Amino acid sequence: MQKPIKNLFLFLSIAFSVISNSQTNKIKNNVFDASAISKNGIEILNGYSAVPNNGVLGNYSVTLPEYESVVYISTIGREKILDGMNRVFSWAAKDLKTIVTKDFNPDTKAGGEPSRNGLLALFKLKNDEFLLLQGVTSPKAMSYFVIADDGKLSINLATFGIDAVSGDIPLITYARGKNVYDVFQKAWKNAIYTEALKGRTAMRYEKEYPEIFKYLGWCSWEQYHTKVSSDLMVDAMQKIEKSPLPIRWVLLDNGHEHSYKSADGMNSSRMLSLKGSPETFPNGFKPMMDAKTEKIKWTGIWHTMNAHWQGLHPEHEIHELDPYLVKISKSGGFDVMMPKGDYESSQKFYNTLIGSAKKDGFDFVKIDNQNRQIAFYQGMSNPVAIVSQHAQSLESAALEHSDGLMNCFCLDMLSLMNTKYSATSRVSVDYLLNNEAKAKSHLLQSYQNTLWMGQAVWPDHDMFHSSDKFCGQMMAVSKAMSGAPIYLSDAPVDFQEKLVLPLSYSDGELLRPLAPAVPLPESVMLSALTTPQAYRVVAPLQHGAAAFVAYNLMHPAPADKVTSAFRVKDYEAAGEFIQPKAESWKAPKEGLVFYDWYEQKGGKLENEYKFDLIGFADKLVQLSPIKNGWSVIGNPNKYLSASTVKSIEYSDKKLKIVMIESGELVVYNPSPISCSSAKKIENMGNGLWKLYLPEAQKNFEVVITLKD
Template sequence: MKSPYAVSCANNRFTILLDGDPLLGPIKPEVKFEADGAYEATPQLKLLSHYEADKSGTSGDCTDHTLVYEDEKGETKLTIIIEAYAHALLCRVNLVCAHKNFNDSSRYLASVGGITLRDEGFDAPEGYMASYQFQRWWTQPAFGSNPAEMPDHTISLLWKLGGVYHHLLPVCGDVLRTELAGRDGGIDIRLSAYNYGHNNLETVSFALASGGDPYELPLTTAALGLQARGSAAGLRSAKAYPDVLEYLGWCTWDAFYDDVTEQGITDKLEEFKRHELPVKWLMIDCGWSETKEGKLQSFAENRDKFPGGLRPLIERAKTDYGLNWVGVWQAFTGFWEGIDPDGRLAVEMKDHLYRTNHGKLLPFPDVAKGFGFWNAWHTYLRRQGVDFIKVDNQGSLVLYFRNNLPIGTAALGAHAALDASAGTHFGMRMINCMGMATENIWSRPGSSVSRSSGDFFPQIEDHFKLHALQNPYNCYYHGAFYHGDWDMWWTKHEYARNHSVLRAVSGGPVYVSDKVGATDPEMLRPLILVDGRVLRCDGPGLPTEDCLLTDPNQAETPLKIWNRAGAAGVVGAFNLNREKKKVRGGMRPSDVPGLAGDRFAVFDYYARTVVSIARDEAIALELDNDELAYYVIAPYESGLAVIGLSDKYVSPAAIEAVERRGELTIVRLKQGGVFAFAANVPPVRALVNGGEAAVRRENGFYSIDCSAYACALTIELQTNEWEGDLDHVG
């Protein structure tokens, strides 16, 4: 199939076309050098040639558009290769510098923005969403139509033009990192090594895809970028979700911060036991290690805080309190400021540590040498009974390794070493954290879970509105690579209910960081089964299409987050308006992509009502400041819609299987509870595990109370043949 993408050239610039119309450009390539620490004037590049060739490329048959630029001295040659596929486009960049006299031998590519593709005509009249690094560890979205307002360090760009969505995803290669920045009249595509001394380079710069379904685009661009890099990393869909995170957990961070102790942990586990709350894992966060002045001194625990040691505590947690897993926090850099150069660890691990130009001592960013460090630490932790890890401070690589190693090289080596050890010792049970920089995202070969927002800050007023903004919008691109961790929260908090619904639609882990004496079990029970299993959605929670290019902190419309749970969909709606205005909008079954069927039962969790509507019919939404709504959308099949356990947020996730045999519908549930369904006509008979069961008519639906059953059960619903309106139940 011929590619819809093409390239045209004029005035030493090139333009990327889609179906013959300009999409990006005109683009002017620039190369910037520095010598002896000072930037030099940018050489003027002239387009020498542009030729096309059909070939078999990274992702199948494509047309190569090769553009060769050279400066007037013939010393700088920049080649840009556009691989145009039927479904997407890939940009490669090659640079060759041949200095012709001795005095130029210290002239190298600038470490930041050494190569820039300057787009002079970016147009997004229908809006864009730019995901950018607002801190070195985290990203969040920026919205607009004016490219001058697009932030620096943008690492994902979605925009709409002519009714078609386009997604540009910068790639981090073995040396260079690509990112975007807005300016008057266009955007800059900047390639940086964050390291001095490079002249001859080749890299993948970005992937681009276009289409009517915005949710397919990041999957396409991420897959193409990974293929082009020859990366061992894969898409989220190819990675296993850690078994530990299928259950409810507790993290010590917001309960104690750095002052975590053995006694404090024991007190909290006692509280969970009194509440009969099935917490199945514990994460001992920052503060447990032996450190000095922000530097790691040893692999062991701080005995002032853990006088009995980690192992006895972990054994008690499992035997006395019913936990299955205990994890510990680590820093990607050893500790926040690295490893103590005067400590015994520096001597013991000297062959596995890297001393930077800034004097920091860090785990060696090399798969072999770095593995030695992590393997030794993880061997110790496994002996203590530790089952999994959370690794923080990953986005600080560029800070510590700048002008030591190229950022792409440092990231590949550091992540490969960590993942190899995490796989060896913990079966890849690992939460990556503070690692949303593009070099982190593209460089992890095996781990599958990564935090998708900044921290939960319980003391900051209205912080929920930022937290709820970051997670679903970040997951638009981040979810192509990883299962998103939407962070911990408090069950006794002004926004506790909002946070609980946010985790319900997240598709990720559910864990809290409650202080001792400050847990509300009823805030957690709608999220879990009696054995602690999380009722988890199928993928990452994402903004609905009508919200993708709109800032919910500014708009007077709600943020709607959709997800799937088997055949059903869920939508959480939130008022995130920063000015505390009322927001209005509508919720439709079509807000959830891919739902089968023509009519749907929409269960309003808080109103306890069901309405039956067509795919594009809307339910009016009106939310006051901080108010939320939550819906389950179940398709009708043969006149019956299975909602699931109505006392659970992700009620369809409690369904093991549904089987239909003519007028008989058989539903297998993972446990008992209040089972809800909507039907065109009342059932004539209902059985629970073979025994007669009472069917209760509710507000637009029916329910069967199966609360007496703590284990899996089977419900049989017998109906007559029906003809009529699905709105019959009222």
């Protein structure tokens, strides 16, 4: 977990400069005029006061400029806003009305129709500009968008409670411009540097990335679901220890709890204590702790934001919490115990929850079901304020008692705008084994939601099976592109080593990009599941290289091949998601070298590299700059090949490279080369040379020269 921001003066200075230039007054007679937006800004209701009506403080119509297409970010279920927020989709359409029509169903595996209630709306305008409108959650209220049946857009400001609200309340943040990445970043900054949100979250780069998540991990959920036990976990850990895969941490997911169970499962499941289940973990978690080794260094445990799916049982055993709990009656005819909404109760609850994991020997905690919590408090004083406080208390408790917080089921503004210290969050629906349609939807969600969530966190794409018959390698590549935690869920006997080993070094440390992968501008507005067109993403790598992936996500897959390409102009988008914001990348004067990872071939890029995608398929290509006639691809056995190189020194006749960990190395030069460190040099054609170097030596120096 990150320690509090050190340079407070700098932070406040930046915040002041952003806010002073961005507050606006575009509301008249409860109408927000988005057609008048010319740059970035935020609408703040100064001196606001209102009492909720059915939980809603106010409604504001939106006047929109003319636009060519829209991407609307919302969940499933036409009227839903308080639930389902690990199912947040990027609904692409020609207009808003299309999204709320009955026959609009671009994602057959979403599980329902698009909600009219949205978090963000991105419009492609007729002058090739983008306009982003984004809701804001402050400690007092949250805003979200509503599409009427006729396609008109409005903004709701809500608490979902009954208490009056007063003060300066942020309503909506927005940005407009030709650079789609800029509009997301500017809108986010507008919101988090307001007085109301100051210090409640931060930019991605301002947070400390947990050491644990820099290494390869394993999670019990997708393989075993709730059928976990102490014996099973110890057995899995022992098999992982013997495996050639350098898995360094293990996560015990849902199923370990001492809870009240009934036939309807999670719908009435409530926590009885913070100990393990007496039936399946009779000796608690000590056997797991005893199974830790030098290799399996860390362990994590799963809980939900409420302690369990439906909170604590009224007859729970955690009696030190009794003064801090409130009884809530659920519509299913049962009662649950939840933390009260005040600061002291909230702090006590989460310090107890996260502290129990530490006492049991766990190094980090995964927290699930976060954005469902607000529905528990619906109709009480101010649910937005209560849950915002809980989110802040969770962050503080994790900072004190844990070495990492893994946020799950948190694809909403309330969760994101309260990630004070945590550096990772899930950005997609759950991964499902051997499910082609779900895999396509999962990939699309993961990248699209990174555009807004990735401003504050590294985007967790969820666990995966390397043995997945449809997309084992595809999932491995997408996780590598995310820069976030990577964790398997196969039974250890099913590990596919050749697909997993390219993710990390021999000690399990992951190769990570400089920023998480996001869709290229032409793909942002694409309805990728219904259009026979490649969905293309990019992640920046070290030394000016960039990794690109193209996907054929249409479902069912088109009978004909999908032809796509990566071009010089695509390279110029590669650095746009790096934080803090740097200058846009430009192709070097000497050009670029492409390297097709799957086909292990490449050469100098002459405008574009064209390829075909047949069926559910992807293509991983790296573009690397040419300097002094040289280009460095890196270790071709790793997905993010360029990330294997620590430093490069270029000169006309010599190339000096330090590899983080030695192995094979591919470089480019039109002329023959020599290297005394190489056991063998292979001519791959088109100016590419593969050097076979000693294996697994840290900080290995390589000097390559041109032959006389």
